[in-house]
Amino acid sequence: DAKTTQPNSMESNEEEPVHLPCNHSTISGTDYIHWYRQLPSQGPEYVIHGLTSNVNNRMASLAIAEDRKSSTLILHRATLRDAAVYYCIPSSGGSNYKLTFGKGTLLTVNP
Amino acid sequence: DTAVSQTPKYLVTQMGNDKSIKCEQNLGHDTMYWYKQDSKKFLKIMFSYNNKELIINETVPNRFSPKSPDKAHLNLHINSLELGDSAVYFCASRKLAGGADTQYFGPGTRLTVL
Numbered sequence: 099d100a101k102t103t104q105p106n107s108m109e110s111n112e113e114e115p116v117h118l119p120c121n122h123s124t125i126s127g128t129d130y131i132h133w134y135r136q137l138p139s140q141g142p143e144y145v146i147h148g149l150t151s152n153v154n155n156r157m158a159s160l161a162i163a164e165d166r167k168s169s170t171l172i173l174h175r176a177t178l179r180d181a182a183v184y185y186c187i188p189s190s191g192g193s194n195y196k197l198t199f200g201k202g203t204l205l206t207v208n209p
Numbered sequence: 210d211t212a213v214s215q216t217p218k219y220l221v222t223q224m225g226n227d228k229s230i231k232c233e234q235n236l237g238h239d240t241m242y243w244y245k246q247d248s249k250k251f252l253k254i255m256f257s258y259n260n261k262e263l264i265i266n267e268t269v270p271n272r273f274s275p276k277s278p279d280k281a282h283l284n285l286h287i288n289s290l291e292l293g294d295s296a297v298y299f300c301a302s303r304k305l306a307g308g309a310d311t312q313y314f315g316p317g318t319r320l321t322v323l
Contacts, residue, residue, distance in 0.1 A: 130309045141213075141299045141314030142252070149309070183250070191310045195303065196242070196265055199252035 100125040100188040107204040110176045118171040118203055120186030129188040131162060131169045134197070137182045142199075145171065145184070181207045212236050213315040215300050221321045222290055230285045230318045232300030240264070240303035241283040242312065243275060247296045258283050287320075295322045 103121040110116040122131065133145040146153055146160045148169070153160040159172040173180055183202040189195065213234045222228050234241060242265075243255040257265035261277045272288045283300060300315040 132311070134312075136252075139317075141301075141317050142312075143314065144311045147309050147311065189310075191305070191307060194257075194265060195240075195310050196254045196257060197312055198254070199244075201251070 100129055102186050102188065102200045104184070104186055104200065104203045106201065107206065109206045109208065110173075111208050112178060113175050116173040116176045116180070116205065116207075118173070118184050118186075118205065119168065120170070121168045122186065122188045123167040125166055125188045126190065128190040130190060131160065131166075132187045132189055132197070133158070133160065133171045134185045134187060134199075135180075135182040136185070136202070137179075142185065142197075176205075176207045178207050178209060181205055213300055213302055213313050215298075215315040215318050217318060218316065219319050219321075221323065223323055224290055224292060226290050227286070227288045228290060228320070229287070230298055230300075230320070232283045232285070232315055234281055234300075234302040234313070234315075236302055236304065236313060238302035238304055238313075239280055240305075241277065241280075242301040242303070243283065243285050244299040244301060244314075245296050246299060246317070252299070256283075256285075290320075290322045292322050295320055 132147040134142040136142045148160045161170045185202040216231045240259045242257045246252045256275045258277045274286045276284045297317045299317045301312045
């Protein structure tokens with residue numbers, strides 16, 4: 099499993115953009131970069147994933163470095179509901195597919 | 210409709226007891242998982258089943274036994290409960306997407322062993 103490094107915590111103000119970084123320098127060529135988040139007292143939920151190109155969906159955008167050794171999750175306008183722990187997880191498919199969670203980044207959103 | 214459901218939501222029991230946690234998914238996925246989140250909030254995989262067959266079995270004590278009666282259900286039975294088993298247990302199912310697989314998690318079961 100690729101090792102990831104994320105800030106322990108970050109803080110943002112409501113309605114402002116948030117950039118959550120992740121380093122995954124040992125990522126393999128077949129690994130997708132997944133982002134999940136865990137809201138307080140809930141199970142993790144999928145946010146976004148990508149392989150090489152930047153990706154957008156209704157929740158967030160994912161910017162992937164050209165060498166794929168790092169990525170940034172972008173929340174364009176943070177809301178109070180976005181306060182959660184965000185996990186960056188490189189993973190590929192296959193029969194032994196699993197998610198290996200690190201410590202993640204605790205995002206605090208101030209009103 | 211709830212995609213991945215777990216029962217019970219809370220479970221408080223005494224050391225030495227045997228208990229079960231049930232999980233059901235209505236997403237039509239073939240693969241299901243159990244994860245454990247301890248008091249330090251680390252999430253770790255325990256088991257994975259694909260179409261009722263055990264695929265992943267991490268280093269988990271034999272007291273933990275998953276059972277999959279069909280591909281929509283994955284239950285977790287725990288024998289002789291210990292204080293260290295206190296944690297939140299999450300069930301998940303997997304959506305295949307050619308390498309970009311994603312997982313859908315249940316709401317969790319908070320187990321407290323006294």
